[in-house]
Amino acid sequence: MIAADTIHYCIGLSASLVLGLVSGSFLTMLTHRIALRLLPLWQTESNGPTTTPERAWRSCCPRCGGVIPWYRNLPLVGWAIGLGRCSVCRQQVSLRYPVIESVTTLVVMVVWATQADPWRTAALTLVSLWLVALSVIDAETRLLPDSLTLSGLWIGLLLSVMPVASMPGPSGAIIGAAAGYALLAGxxxxxxxxxxxxxxxxxxxxxxxxxxxxxxxxxxxxxxxxAAGGGCLWLLVRRWPGTGGDNHLAFGPWLALAGWITLVWGHERFYL
Structure with a gap:
C-alpha cells in the first residue's frame, strides 16, 4: 500500500510541474512584449520580425503575424507539435519559447522540492518567476525594466512584515535593499x-x-x-580563441541566478 506521504509528494510534484509549464508559457509572452516596448522592433528579433508592438499583444507569430491556434500555445507541446515551425509561414520558431518554459518549470519544481514551509515555497516561487523574466529580458535587450525590479523590491519589503519562514524582518529587508543598491552604484x-x-x-x-x-x-x-564568478567564466568561454566573442555582458541574468541560488539554498553554507 502506498504511503500517504508518497501520494502527497507525487501530487505536489505534479502540481509544481503544471504550474511551471503554465508560468513558463506566460513568461515567454510577457518577456517578448516587454522587450518590444523597451527596444525598437528590429532590435528584439535577430531574424527581422514583421509584427508591430500593437499587433504583438495578440497570440500571433512574431514574423508573419499569423494567429496562433490555442493548441499551439500549450507549453512545450505546442512547439513540439509544429516541429519548431510556424503553422502559417512555416518559418523556424525561436528556441526561446521551449527554453524559457523548460527553465521556468525546472526552477519551480526545485523550489517545491527543497522548501518545507508552504509560505516560503509560495514566496520563492513568486520571486523565481520574477528572476526568470528579468534574466530573459536583460539577455535580449540589455535592459532591466523598473516595472519588474521595483515591483519585486516592494513585494520583498511587504513580505518582510509577514510570517514567512526564513525571510528577513522589516529592518533586514530595508537595510538589504539599501545596501544592495549602494554596493553596485558605488x-x-x-x-x-x-x-x-x-x-x-x-x-x-x-x-x-x-x-x-x-x-x-x-x-x-x-x-x-x-554572480561575478559566473559572469567571468562565461566571458572566458565567449572569448575563447576562435569563438569571436566580445567583452559585453548582460550582468542581470548572473545576478538573478546567484540570487535565486542564495534564496533557495541559503547564504549561510557559502561562508563555511
Missing amino acids: LNCAYRLVRGHDGLGGGDCKLLAMLGAWAGPAALPVVLLL
Whole structure:
C-alpha cells in the first residue's frame, strides 16, 4: 500500500510541474512584449520580425503575424507539435519559447522540492518567476525594466512584515535593499572615475536592491561573488580563441541566478 506521504509528494510534484509549464508559457509572452516596448522592433528579433508592438499583444507569430491556434500555445507541446515551425509561414520558431518554459518549470519544481514551509515555497516561487523574466529580458535587450525590479523590491519589503519562514524582518529587508543598491552604484561610480564611462546599468543596482530585500544584507556578498564568478567564466568561454566573442555582458541574468541560488539554498553554507 502506498504511503500517504508518497501520494502527497507525487501530487505536489505534479502540481509544481503544471504550474511551471503554465508560468513558463506566460513568461515567454510577457518577456517578448516587454522587450518590444523597451527596444525598437528590429532590435528584439535577430531574424527581422514583421509584427508591430500593437499587433504583438495578440497570440500571433512574431514574423508573419499569423494567429496562433490555442493548441499551439500549450507549453512545450505546442512547439513540439509544429516541429519548431510556424503553422502559417512555416518559418523556424525561436528556441526561446521551449527554453524559457523548460527553465521556468525546472526552477519551480526545485523550489517545491527543497522548501518545507508552504509560505516560503509560495514566496520563492513568486520571486523565481520574477528572476526568470528579468534574466530573459536583460539577455535580449540589455535592459532591466523598473516595472519588474521595483515591483519585486516592494513585494520583498511587504513580505518582510509577514510570517514567512526564513525571510528577513522589516529592518533586514530595508537595510538589504539599501545596501544592495549602494554596493553596485558605488562600484559603478568608481569604475566611471577610472574608465570614464559606466560599467553597470541602473537596472543592475535595482535588481541587487530587490535581492537584498528578499535575502537580507548578509546574503549580498555571496550573491555578488557568485554572480561575478559566473559572469567571468562565461566571458572566458565567449572569448575563447576562435569563438569571436566580445567583452559585453548582460550582468542581470548572473545576478538573478546567484540570487535565486542564495534564496533557495541559503547564504549561510557559502561562508563555511
